[in-house]
Amino acid sequence: MSEVGIRTDGAAGEHPRLRALGLHRRELRAWAMYDWANSAFATTVMAAVLPIYYVRVAAADRPPNVALAYWSYTASVSLLLIAIASPVLGAMADYLGAKKRFLAGFVGLGVVGTACLYFVSRGDWLLASICFLVGNAGFAGSIIFSDGLLPHIARADEIDRVSAGGWALGYVGGGLLLLINLIMIQRPGLFGFADAAAATRAAFVTVAVWWAAFSVPILRSVPEPPRRLQAAEALHANAIRVAFRRLHETVGEIREYREVVTMLVAFWFYSDGIGTIIKVAAAYATSIGIIGEASLLGALLFVQLVGIPFTFLFGTLGDRIGAKSGIYLALGIYVLIAMLGYFMTRAWHVWALAFGIGMVQGGAQALSRSLYATMIPRTRSAEFFGFFSVFEKFAGIAGPALFGLVSQLTGTGRLGILSLLVFFLGGILLLTRVDVKEGRRVARLENAKLAPASTPSPPIL
DSSP, X not given: OXXXXXXOOSSTTOOGGGGGGTOOSHHHHHHHHHHHHHHHIIIIIIIISHHHHXXXXXXXXXXXHHHHHHHHHHHHHHHHHHHXXXXXXXXXXXXXXXXXXXXXXXXXXXXXXXXXXXXXXXXXXXXXHHHHHHHHHHHHHHHHHHHHHHHHHSOTTTHHHHHHHXXXXXXXHHHHHHHHHHHHHHOGGGGTOSSHHHHHHHHHHHHHHXXXXXXHHHHHHSOOOOOBOOTTOOTTXXXXXXXXXXXXXXXXXXXGGHHHHHHHHHHHHHHHHHHHHHXXXXXXXXXXXXXXXXXXXXXXXXXXXXXXXXXXXXXXXXHHHOHHHHHHHHHHHHHHHHHHHHHOOSXXXXXXXXXXXXXXXXXXXXXHHHHHHHTSOGGGHHXXXXXXXXXXXXXXXXXXXXXXXXXXXXXXXXXXHHTTHHHHHHHHHHHTTOOHHHHHHHHHHHHHHOOBSSOOOOOOO
């Protein structure tokens, strides 16, 4: 077996022309297609359509500030719940050898929650909140287990390209369905809908169908990793008890995973800055009055378009200069983006900002995922990606708070956007303290301790 993945055969079943994209084997393409599948939820439901529909329709009978607060509370609660549960769920999946079964369960949860948004009409803010909470829990939970499969299918020399390939396909899939949904909403008559509200409700159903349909490849074609037990673990013990015991042991052994912990803290820092740029860029551009709503929407779609080739490029770059150096490059560009945000005075500056974000957003996150995957033990990949999920979910709290505080105290959002430099520079500084070779050495030692307790589980479908 190779250091990182299940597959060790170099040529069988491979497509050489797809090697540079990290999509050269069937199981790699199937794994990457899950980013294509779930990104429809991220773009249409989380980012573009539901927030507006929630405020204007679902909570239309509430004052605007109250409707906005309800939406914020809903998003916060959903993130908090999955962040708390992530490590336990990951440890359970590792013990049971059931990463794909957990993945399928959370996909089902997310699809049902998303589809039920169809029934949300005027005044149904509580139903909308519940549906989004369920859908977002499914979305966030499923990513733990899809990410947990990555170190089992990708070899050390290809993991950066594979991770980047998934992010790039996510841009394609999420952007494509978002474009279709926006056309539906803007021109409802072309699709046989009575009005934009009916088209919006139908758009939520298209996300659910898209998500479910394109999740089939990962469930069919990616093998379930062998189940591995730790010392003194019974084959049929209570999974919840085992999960909590594993987490307790991991916390007790945290000194052994010093590089992983440092990586997580660095990731939290710069991911907070990345997330804040994404969240406040549109509102900031609107507040300084340099671009219209239609152009701003076009710029958001432009980010998706630019992200496709550049995310693939960062995957190849990670192979050549290393994932850590690739992250440095991306964060350096984010420093320039924050500075450009401070000086923006023309509409074309917004498009330049969108281009810059599209260049590095997917690459930074894809290389972070692959770098982290090489420093964690394969035998506990879901558990460790559960911790990754915790830091990912809590990232984005401090950044918006700092942006808002600085903007309020100074009376301008320009200094607010500039204040985000602390997250990018702090992330770079912390990342310099990550010894990747040492982290990978510890992971190899942990992998060598355990032997398979059973054969891999059969595919679900």
